[in-house]
Amino acid sequence: MSGPVPELEDRARECASRLCEADEVLLASHIDADGLTSAAIAASALERANVPFETVFEKQLDERAIAAIAAREYETVLFTDFGSGQLDVIGEHEDAGAFTPVIADHHQPADRETEYHLNPLLFGINGASELSGAGASYVLARALAETAEHSGSSDGAVATDGGAEAESSGATESGHTAANGPPAGGTTFRSDNRDLAALAVVGAVGDMQASGGELHGANEGIVEEGVDAGVLETATDLAIYGKQTRPLPKLLEYATDVYIPGISNDSNGALRFLDGLDLELKRDGEWRRWSGLTGEEKQTVASALVQRAVSRGVPASKIDGLVGTSYVLSGEPVGTELRDASEFSTLLNATARYERADVGLGVCLGNREGALERARTLLRNHRKNLSKGIDLVTQEGVTTEEHIQWFDAGDRIRETIVGIVAGMAMGNDGIATDKPIFAFAEKTGSEGDDGEIKVSARGTHSLVRRGLDLSVVMSEAAGAVGGDGGGHDVAAGATVPAGKPSTFIERADEIVGEQLE
Numbered sequence: 001m002s003g004p005v006p007e008l009e010d011r012a013r014e015c016a017s018r019l020c021e022a023d024e025v026l027l028a029s030h031i032d033a034d035g036l037t038s039a040a041i042a043a044s045a046l047e048r049a050n051v052p053f054e055t056v057f058e059k060q061l062d063e064r065a066i067a068a069i070a071a072r073e074y075e076t077v078l079f080t081d082f083g084s085g086q087l088d089v090i091g092e093h094e095d096a097g098a099f100t101p102v103i104a105d106h107h108q109p110a111d112r113e114t115e116y117h118l119n120p121l122l123f124g125i126n127g128a129s130e131l132s133g134a135g136a137s138y139v140l141a142r143a144l145a146e147t148a149e150h151s152g153s154s155d156g157a158v159a160t161d162g163g164a165e166a167e168s169s170g171a172t173e174s175g176h177t178a179a180n181g182p183p184a185g186g187t188t189f190r191s192d193n194r195d196l197a198a199l200a201v202v203g204a205v206g207d208m209q210a211s212g213g214e215l216h217g218a219n220e221g222i223v224e225e226g227v228d229a230g231v232l233e234t235a236t237d238l239a240i241y242g243k244q245t246r247p248l249p250k251l252l253e254y255a256t257d258v259y260i261p262g263i264s265n266d267s268n269g270a271l272r273f274l275d276g277l278d279l280e281l282k283r284d285g286e287w288r289r290w291s292g293l294t295g296e297e298k299q300t301v302a303s304a305l306v307q308r309a310v311s312r313g314v315p316a317s318k319i320d321g322l323v324g325t326s327y328v329l330s331g332e333p334v335g336t337e338l339r340d341a342s343e344f345s346t347l348l349n350a351t352a353r354y355e356r357a358d359v360g361l362g363v364c365l366g367n368r369e370g371a372l373e374r375a376r377t378l379l380r381n382h383r384k385n386l387s388k389g390i391d392l393v394t395q396e397g398v399t400t401e402e403h404i405q406w407f408d409a410g411d412r413i414r415e416t417i418v419g420i421v422a423g424m425a426m427g428n429d430g431i432a433t434d435k436p437i438f439a440f441a442e443k444t445g446s447e448g449d450d451g452e453i454k455v456s457a458r459g460t461h462s463l464v465r466r467g468l469d470l471s472v473v474m475s476e477a478a479g480a481v482g483g484d485g486g487g488h489d490v491a492a493g494a495t496v497p498a499g500k501p502s503t504f505i506e507r508a509d510e511i512v513g514e515q516l517e
């Protein structure tokens, strides 16, 4: 049987066999949408294969975090959505006999190898645009199903009591994820784990791997499996964030990626536009949502929107961006965040980036009562923070160097979301899209972060086509000031000592200049 990404099959099988031999596994993952979906996929697959495990989350897999993991004395540690970039440090613990690492990741690997290392970049697949951490975990999950079946250890029944007892670093509560239904998107348990493809797509979308309106490469193979398994539906649809949950006027007002004068950022304009259509767009006095419109109604609104864009002089190339592929989780109720891959991923970021990874993991694992309500509360807070952050950056503006632009948020934007804010602010007034943006924020909270600064960098796919690789920029510029960084070509991060931003900026500007030459 061949899996969703043939290039990775052999390595995935080796990793799966190793996991099935383990008495107990520590599953460690990253605190963002991709990291949470990675953990949920791995947790479901381990449970179905009857491999006992425990889950922990880390904001950053630095030396301290790896040492803490080693101190837990698990013989096997499964790292998802991180691990490759820290193989140098992990390798030292492996050499010392602390644990055997199994890694399902898509970040740029450090200069060191290990046996059970599943990463698309090792097999000629782009880790920034073709396969996410959740995608790599899904490939592993598919292999686990096969391995467990052959060794006769597979469950063959719906997983209910969740060996997943999530422990989020810094969490105030030890989030139990018991009493779960089937994982997100899945209505039926599948012994081949293909139902987990829905979560893999949420992870890929959360890492912004969809470009030009759709997912590409290995991700497409996963989408296909999800569609076949009945957990995903794809359609050509309006490419605007909030189709499931936002009332129509808000949907249009907040859509600014393709800026339509008189509608984008214009609440009255958006209302007038909708009122001018010959449609019943209110029900019981409330505005309807895109997800509740009929195909015909959608068509009418979309054509009017395109017409308006044309008449206001929006170039055709931009207007194309209004349409894209939507990824819908078929098993989730219409009108909820969970039904749309993009809204689902934002919901997850709203938990994990606020030290409540346990809540997001619970939602992924199908806990539709407590966890979902808590996640929605966190989401309201996350949205407020994003919008405040974007306003702050747009009002204060950025400093423009020859090849890059940057701002320092100090303690006014949380370091865990400053990268999301930077990416979303690009294209606003005074913030260029033809230069990568670098954002600085103070590290606060957990011990050991004293005197350190977080840097997040975001580019665009078009800059990447011209040669930009922010992962290289971050690791070299951070290295030049005694810090540590990495990530992907289009989005990367670093931790640097306080007091040296100017040296870092100079070096980053220089490297970006060379890359874009």
Ligand code: C5P
Binding pocket: 030, 032, 034, 035, 081, 133, 206, 207, 208, 209, 419, 420, 423, 458, 459, 460, 461, 488, 490, 491, 492
């Ligand atoms: O660590 P990980 O790979 O999961 O995170 C990638 C991060 O980069 C995500 O937070 C995602 O939102 C961000 N990203 C971005 N713009 C892109 C691609 C990724 O902001 N074009």
Ligand code: C5P
Binding pocket: 206, 241, 254, 342, 343, 345, 346, 349, 386, 420, 423, 424
């Ligand atoms: O795709 P985009 O760059 O707009 O997304 C950046 C992040 O913010 C993602 O996590 C996305 O899901 C979220 N988002 C949001 N509200 C919007 C647009 C995006 O919360 N209006």
Ligand code: C5P
Binding pocket: 060, 085, 107, 416, 419, 420, 455, 456, 457, 484, 485, 486, 487, 488, 491, 492, 493, 494, 495
């Ligand atoms: O934190 P942020 O969203 O800016 O992270 C962007 C990307 O850079 C993520 O993929 C993250 O895993 C990576 N990163 C890293 N090393 C760091 C900080 C972030 O590899 N010190």
Ligand code: ZN
Binding pocket: 034, 035, 081, 106, 132, 133, 134, 207
């Ligand atoms: Zn990722």
